[in-house]
Amino acid sequence: MPDKILSDTITYNTADKIIASVGGKYTDILSAPDRKEKLNIVVTEALNHNVNPAILTAMWVAEASAAAEHDDAAFGYGVYGGVNRYPGFNKQTAGGASLIRKAVDNVAPYNEPSGENAWTRLFYNYVAAAMKDSYDEKGYVSDADEARYVIIKRFYPSEATCTKSPIMMPGSVDGTKAEVIKRINATAGGSGTCSSVNLEARAGSYSSDLDEITVRIWKYNGGSAPIDSSMVLTVNPNCTEVIKAIFTDIYNDPSHPQIDPSQTTCAASRDRRSNHVIGAACDVNADQNWCAPNCYNKTNNKIGDYWKPGDESPNKEFKAWSEGYDPRSIGINSPIANAFRKHNWGRGLYRDNFDDMMHFSFDGH
Numbered sequence: 001m002p003d004k005i006l007s008d009t010i011t012y013n014t015a016d017k018i019i020a021s022v023g024g025k026y027t028d029i030l031s032a033p034d035r036k037e038k039l040n041i042v043v044t045e046a047l048n049h050n051v052n053p054a055i056l057t058a059m060w061v062a063e064a065s066a067a068a069e070h071d072d073a074a075f076g077y078g079v080y081g082g083v084n085r086y087p088g089f090n091k092q093t094a095g096g097a098s099l100i101r102k103a104v105d106n107v108a109p110y111n112e113p114s115g116e117n118a119w120t121r122l123f124y125n126y127v128a129a130a131m132k133d134s135y136d137e138k139g140y141v142s143d144a145d146e147a148r149y150v151i152i153k154r155f156y157p158s159e160a161t162c163t164k165s166p167i168m169m170p171g172s173v174d175g176t177k178a179e180v181i182k183r184i185n186a187t188a189g190g191s192g193t194c195s196s197v198n199l200e201a202r203a204g205s206y207s208s209d210l211d212e213i214t215v216r217i218w219k220y221n222g223g224s225a226p227i228d229s230s231m232v233l234t235v236n237p238n239c240t241e242v243i244k245a246i247f248t249d250i251y252n253d254p255s256h257p258q259i260d261p262s263q264t265t266c267a268a269s270r271d272r273r274s275n276h277v278i279g280a281a282c283d284v285n286a287d288q289n290w291c292a293p294n295c296y297n298k299t300n301n302k303i304g305d306y307w308k309p310g311d312e313s314p315n316k317e318f319k320a321w322s323e324g325y326d327p328r329s330i331g332i333n334s335p336i337a338n339a340f341r342k343h344n345w346g347r348g349l350y351r352d353n354f355d356d357m358m359h360f361s362f363d364g365h
Helices: 015-022 024-031 033-048 053-062 089-105 118-126 130-138 147-155 179-185 196-200 237-252 316-322 335-342
Strands: 211-221 224-235 281-283 289-293 303-307 346-351 354-361
Touching: 015 024, 015 033, 015 053, 015 147, 024 033, 024 053, 033 053, 033 089, 053 089, 053 147, 089 118, 118 130, 211 237, 224 237, 237 335, 303 354, 335 346
Parallel strands: none
Antiparallel strands: 211 224, 281 354, 289 303, 289 354, 346 354
8 A cells, every 4th residue: 555545634534535435334333423423533633643534444443443332442552450551532543543643654663664665564563463473474464354454445445455566567468558557557556456357457368578587496306305406487577576586585595495497487378367477476386286276175176286385384274184295395384485475475375265375476366
């Protein structure tokens, strides 16, 4: 999300505008006289701090504190040991607004993680446990189903995205200007969104306007020690540097993560919705990191042979059906997965009832 949205005091500067836009059950909840009275306080305090009332509203509603029984425990200011150490809805709302202001102004501790956008810095520090853990594990604070993200998406459907990685299509797709260039770059910072509309907008089949890069790898050697080697990848020119950085991190890991060049690719002529057609995705060790519908049930309709990360994965639910170990299988927190995550590339996990274990892309698609 662009930083300027957090300080937008024009678009949603009244309770009525917020109620009209939030939609669904939230419109009904906030329309009730006593809730609208509280919403007016939220709007007022946000404007007093020169921050966006919609952001403060999303924080309030997402935490269930829009309900009357939470009026004395809003914005994380709860009751501890039987004593409310920060009593009063007005005071708590002002406190919440001040934290948004700190993220906008890049003030400690809301200046960390360094280099991240204001939304990430806000929630990395505001919800110290859950969203900090998400960032440390996945590289981002907001999943697509995270409550605050879901609500702010109602206010800013195009600008609120699941990823911040900049990406553009190459200039042509099969010789034709791609409408998807506009669709991707119309979102915040040039990043793609997680909506099916944007996926369907990826026009064309296979682009000729791609780069070939050479990366160092530890090549799989049939069960023996891996071989110091290299391979060529075909990638989106706007992904060249980040893919080089990812594979450099993989190569430099002291465990020498093993890659099979015959099973690893970036650009490919696939379904038009895939990021492979624009060279903005990588399949790594495909046969050993299957893509299977309902993977947990081991259905036969799959691509690849298996996924056997063994003890690489600390997740017992994954271990239960991995049945063994192959060094080419990529564990959830393995060096390969962590390298992509570090550079804000998502993995094809939990996608429409299937898991694409081989797949990494700039927006997770």
